[in-house]
Amino acid sequence: MRGLARLQRSVDTATCRVCVIGxxxxxxxxxAAAAIAGMRVDGVDVDAERVAGLSQGRNVVPGVADSLVSLAVDTGRIHFSTDAAIAAEADVVIICVPTPLVDHQPDLSAIESAGRQLATLLKPGSLVVLESTTYPGTTESVxxxxxxxxxRRCGRDFLLAYSPERIDPGNVKFGLRNTPRVVGGVTPEATDVAATFxxxxxxxxxTLSSCRAAEMAKLLENTFRMVNIALxxxxxxxxxxxxxxxxxxxxxAATKPFGFMPFYPGPGVGGHCIPLDPTYLSWQTRRDTGRRFHLVEMAQDINEQMPSYVADRVVEALNDQGKSVKGARIFALGVTYKANVGDMRExxxxxxxxxxxxxGAKVTFHDPYVASVSTKDMRLRRSALTDRALGDADCVLLLTPHSVYDPATLVDRAELLFDAQNAIPSRTAPSVVRL
Ligand SMILES: NC(=O)c1ccc[n+]([C@@H]2O[C@H](COP(=O)([O-])OP(=O)(O)OC[C@H]3O[C@@H](n4cnc5c(N)ncnc54)[C@H](O)[C@@H]3O)[C@@H](O)[C@H]2O)c1
Incomplete structure (x- = not known):
């Protein structure tokens, strides 16, 4: 590629200019990580409110640590804009736009729109990396x-690679820095420069031999998790x-030091990765081979049964206490998809x-991260987490074990405590029923 040596040098020395789309x-x-590492960074987003907040130095993106944003802003090397034209200045352009499902099908419209915009903007001798989760072939064929x-021609005027993001929201042990990165480029030069970045x-x-392998590796990781949770x-x-x-x-089983990895049951899989990403693979399998990805589809069916299974078990637990679910006061604790994370998606x-x-149950809820919830037939505002609210309930239903929920207090106060997450260590208390 023309300008390869200059690009390599600027990436090598972290003097490259970076533009992150999304x-x-x-x-x-x-x-933020690139700015902290010494690079000049432009963050571009179509959401003007988000850009305005970030430009004022406020962290307006749930899940990202405030300390990371302020550290990056304090370097003076990061700026935010709604105008993608700034990508024309960049040596490295990273695309991190959403890839949702619409009508159970992959929706690549945000990647497509970013691609169309960049087509007339890319600086000769630049590198483009796609980070969004997607099915194999997206980087090269879409x-x-x-x-x-x-x-502009890939390989001649710009380099192109795929590197999936693997962040686990709320994970305090593994973050961006200590979670290994997978990188696969269209050409060896693309892989090499992206890996250096x-x-x-x-x-x-x-480093991997292709974008397709890197795209598939990401889907394998999330499909592996989803299928094992279903099991x-x-x-x-x-x-x-x-x-x-x-x-x-x-x-x-987890005491076996090889060949087994523990997964735990729960009321269902949530978040916007594990429930969605395997569908990219099953959709592609059907499209390209006409066949079904049986294991994925079966696992999705099982996981989808879990919410009603948990509800059935609560009904049974009330029944064992001589109570009917109709009119029973159920106080649910934790409604986000994961402990200590404020994300309600899926x-x-x-x-x-x-x-x-x-x-017919009278349902109330508490979650430190969520003020209200609504479903098709129900709108609820958060109730206070008080001894009285715990004691008044016919069943306290622990769905998401945020750290604010003290097991000893729950066991002490609740008449019946249904623990859907094995968060209550006391195995002897007669008031505790586990999933
Ligand atoms: N959040 C995670 O834990 C996680 C982990 C691994 C991979 N991923 C994948 O990474 C991708 C991004 O996920 P996310 O959680 O950051 O999504 P998000 O919805 O939080 O953010 C995407 C941002 O992109 C912006 N955007 C959409 N179209 C745009 C465009 N054309 N130009 C500029 N900005 C645009 C949106 O306004 C939004 O602010 C998805 O493919 C997702 O599956 C997410």
Whole structure:
């Protein structure tokens, strides 16, 4: 590629100018990390409110640490804009736009729109990296042709690579820096320059032979997780019929030092990655081979059953206490999809509450991160987490074990405590029923 030596030098020395398209959880994280590593960064987003907030130095993106944003802003090297034209100045352009499902099908419109915009903007001798999660072939067969519509040629005028983001929101042990990066380029030069860029912000970089392999690796990771959660969810239902404690079973199996990795049952899978990403793979399998990706589809079915299964188990637990679900006061704790994270996307908790409401229960909830929730037939404002609210409930239903929920207090106050997450260590308290 023309200008390769200059690009390599600027990336090597972290003097390259970077433009990150999409300032969500993924884009802001990488933009901030690059600024902290010494690069000049422009963060571009179509959301003017988000850009205005970030430009004032406020962290307006849930899930990104305030300290990361202020550290980056304090360098004076990061700026935010709604105008993608700034990408014309960049040596490295990173695309971190959403890839949702619409009508159960992948929606690549944000990648396509970014690609069309960049086609006339790319500086000769630049590198483009796609980070959004997507099915294999997107970088080379969808993004590349769009980037070339402005007359520039991949490999001759710009380099193109794929590197999936793997952040686990709320994970205090593994963040952007110590989670290894996977990078695959259209050409070896693209892989090489992209890997050099990521080595400034990530400790370990694993290079792959192609973009397709890197795209597939990301989908394998999330599909692996989704399928294993389904396995243990189905096992939980089986264990309940045999009066076996599934948590004890998983704990025992996990003592095997090889060939086993523990996954835990719960009210369903949430967040916007694990429930969605495997659909990219099953959709592509159907499109390209006409066949079904049976394992993915079965696992999705099992996980989708879990909210109503949890509701059934609560009904059963009330029944064992001689109470009917109709009119029962159920105080649900935690409605976000994951502990200590304020994200409601695809959270299974709402479906559990809706199922209990449908059966006549009087449902209330508390979540430190969520002020109100609504479903098709129900609107609820958060109730206060008080001893009285715990004591008044016919059933306290622990759905998401945020750290504000003190197990001893819950056991002490609740008449009946249904623990959907094995968060209550006391195995002897008669008032505790576990999933
Ligand atoms: N959040 C995660 O935990 C996570 C982890 C790994 C991978 N991913 C993947 O990374 C991608 C981005 O995820 P996210 O969580 O950051 O999404 P997000 O929805 O939080 O943010 C995306 C941002 O892109 C902006 N945007 C949309 N179209 C744009 C365009 N054409 N130009 C400029 N900005 C545009 C939106 O306004 C939004 O601010 C997705 O493909 C997602 O699946 C997310």
């Amino acid at each position: 300032q969500g959880y993924v884009g802001l994280s990488v933009a 993004l590349r042709p769009l980037l070339e519509t402005g007359g 990521y080595r400034h912000i990530v400790d370990d970089v694993e 243990v969810n189905e096992l939980a239902m089986l264990c309940a019929t045999q009066d076996i404690d599934v948590w004890e079973v998983v704990r025992a 959270s299974a908790s709402l479906r559990v509450l809706a199922a209990l409401h449908k059966r």
